[in-house]
Amino acid sequence: MNVVLLGPPGAGKGTHAAVLAREFQIPHISTGDIFREEMKAGTKLGKLAQSYIDDGHLVPDEVVVKIVAERLKRPDARKGFILDGFPRTIPQAVQFAEILAAAGRKLDAVIYLETPPEASIQRLSGRRVCRKCGANFHVENIPPRKEGVCDRCGGELYQREDDRPEAIRERFKEYQAKTEGLVAFYRDQGMLTTVDAGVPRERTLAELQSLFRRLG
Numbered sequence: 001m002n003v004v005l006l007g008p009p010g011a012g013k014g015t016h017a018a019v020l021a022r023e024f025q026i027p028h029i030s031t032g033d034i035f036r037e038e039m040k041a042g043t044k045l046g047k048l049a050q051s052y053i054d055d056g057h058l059v060p061d062e063v064v065v066k067i068v069a070e071r072l073k074r075p076d077a078r079k080g081f082i083l084d085g086f087p088r089t090i091p092q093a094v095q096f097a098e099i100l101a102a103a104g105r106k107l108d109a110v111i112y113l114e115t116p117p118e119a120s121i122q123r124l125s126g127r128r129v130c131r132k133c134g135a136n137f138h139v140e141n142i143p144p145r146k147e148g149v150c151d152r153c154g155g156e157l158y159q160r161e162d163d164r165p166e167a168i169r170e171r172f173k174e175y176q177a178k179t180e181g182l183v184a185f186y187r188d189q190g191m192l193t194t195v196d197a198g199v200p201r202e203r204t205l206a207e208l209q210s211l212f213r214r215l216g
C-alpha cells in the first residue's frame with residue numbers, strides 16, 4: 001500500500017498517519033519529522049532545514065527529494081508507506097513519480113484531507129508536541145492527562161517554533177502558492193480521494209481506515 005496524505009498545515013496528516021501506520025503495519029514517513037530529528041541532533045542537514053522551517057518556508061526541493069528517495073530504499077518501506085508532507089510542490093511530485101517508476105513501484109492513492117483554514121489555525125496554535133517521543137497533543141482538542149506532560153512517555157510537551165502566529169501565516173502562504181496545486185495535479189491523474197478532515201478526528205479516522213481496508 002503506497003499512500004500519500006495531502007493537506008494544509010494542521011489537517012491532521014501526522015495524527016492520522018501515526019494511527020494508520022500502526023494498524024496497517026507500514027511505515028509513516030513524515031518529512032517534517034525527519035527534519036525535526038535532524039534539527040534536534042544538530043546535524044548539517046538539521047541546521048539547513050531549520051533556517052527554512054522556523055519561519056514557515058519550504059525546504060528546497062532537491063534536499064527533500066533526496067531524503068525521501070533514500071528513506072524509501074529502507075527494507076521497512078518495501079511493503080508500503082504512508083507519506084505525510086511529501087510531495088509538497090509540483091517538481092517534488094514529478095521527481096517522486098520518476099523515483100517510484102525507476103523502482104518498479106506506483107502510488108495507490110493520494111488522500112486529500114480537506115480542512116477549513118479556521119480549523120487548521122485553531123489546531124496549530126494549540127498543538128503541543130512531546131520532546132522525547134514526538135506524540136502530538138492539543139491543549140483543548142486532545143489535552144494530555146497532566147498539563148505539559150506526555151501521556152505516552154512522560155516527556156516534556158513544547159510548542160513548535162513554526163506554530164507561532166507569524167510562522168503559521170507564512171506556512172499557509174507557502175501552502176497556497178506551492179502545495180495546493182497538487183490537488184488538481186493528482187485529481188487530473190485520477191488518483192485523488194478527498195476526505196473531510198474538518199470534522200472530529202474520530203470521524204476522519206474511520207473514513208481513512210475504511211479506505212485503507214479497501215486498498216489493502
Ligand code: AP5
Nearest residue numbers: 009010011012013014015031032057059085123127138201
Ligand atoms: P510538517 O511537520 O509536515 O508540517 P505541516 O505540513 O505544516 O503539517 P503539520 O505537522 O503542522 O500538520 P498535520 O497535518 O500533520 O497536523 P497534525 O496531525 O499535527 O512540516 C514542517 C516543515 O518542514 C514545513 O513547514 C517545511 O518547512 C518543511 N517540510 C516538510 N516537508 C517538506 C517538503 N516536502 N518540502 C519542503 N519542505 C518541507 O494536527 C495538528 C493539531 O491538530 C494537533 O495538535 C492534533 O492533535 C490536532 N488535530 C488533528 N486533527 C484534529 C481534528 N480532527 N480535530 C481537532 N484537532 C485535531
